[in-house]
Amino acid sequence: MIFEKEILKKIDFITENELKEEILKHGEILSFKKGDVIVREGQYVKILPIVISGLIRVFQTKEDREILLYYVEPSQTCMMSLSACFFNNQSPSQALAMTQTDILAIPSRFITQWQKQYNSWNNFVIKTFRKRYDELLDTFESVAFDHIDKRVIAYLARRKSQQESTRIKISHQQLANELGTTRVVISRILKQFEMDGKLVLHRAEIELL
Amino acid sequence: MIFEKEILKKIDFITENELKEEILKHGEILSFKKGDVIVREGQYVKILPIVISGLIRVFQTKEDREILLYYVEPSQTCMMSLSACFFNNQSPSQALAMTQTDILAIPSRFITQWQKQYNSWNNFVIKTFRKRYDELLDTFESVAFDHIDKRVIAYLARRKSQQESTRIKISHQQLANELGTTRVVISRILKQFEMDGKLVLHRAEIELL
DNA sequence: GATACTGTGTATCTTTTGATACCGTTTTAT
């Protein structure tokens, strides 16, 4: 059971009390288990998900490879859903629950309505677009100009700071998928890092030093 | 002199007559010559530019290299300006007039106001964000997964369709900057294409066949 | 017309990354 108090804590970027009430009234909590598909490619999207707890991975698949768009963390929403709701489009991407995840589902009809009525909602919408753009630009720059070893380090560092632990559970294959390369390349680089004393490798787990 | 009729033609995505009048009333036409800097990095942005004629190049500079974000064509606006106006931020990027360019400058205070009042304006705002995101994603994918020769061809094809001519005025060095690589690589690839009979090279100009 | 700058062709060498293949270990499923 999720209490209203917890929900309100996650949407503290909403300043108008009236809007808070509306959100609690019209939003519905949906729960997903690890590995559940939340949105399929091509599916029409009727709700906007705001993550209350857990983590959602949003990605596209193109010719048997995945392109990671972004993760949706608590207090955030999915830009692609936002856009799809807005224009009543099909979703161009897939969303997957990475862990047990609870979302607050807002029916799409409220999105533009609230944008007009509530400043903080409109801010939320615009910030979501801008944030994802900046993230993508970051990724783009690192793909364009950095070597893979640097990207691996950056990825691990980000994971470390997100989860407050130096042990990162991920297989070489998964890491390769995240960075858009192959398993052999990742194994090679990680081994080198281990020899340099930067980390220790365990099965499906990387321990940062 | 730019006539109201021409302006209205360029903003035909605006459906409300009332808004059209407001735009004509509060917007101001600004003209730039080829090469003029329209926005500097770090500058506060007080107006939203809608291009009436010409072309604007929006890019960032990082450690002596340029990162092209996008071009703003007639009827379009600059996402970065939109975002900067919205949050009263400094512009993280530079904008440069590629040719003689006329813009319709909308004072920033109207942006959110009109978003609330006019659906077509809000659509314009959201579409701008989404469009630039999609473009960036496209570029990202081609950088991540395509070889440079394919990217060169794609770049030339886009330029061709934009300007309705098979002769593209660009030097190898400029082309290298656009694609984030070096002159030698571009010369090498273009020469190969010429030998394959796909194009003819002239000085600072490429003729597509 | 001399000079400097820009644009281009091309050769050589190196680094990075990808592709493939093979092997052993550990975990999972039946």
Next chain:
DNA sequence: ATAAAACGGTATCAAAAGATACACAGTATC
């Protein structure tokens, strides 16, 4: 318990792209 799948180490080879260097032609400037 046994087979299958997932995980990872490593070697070899090839391709793509970057770095550097040099030559020379066209263009602009004075």
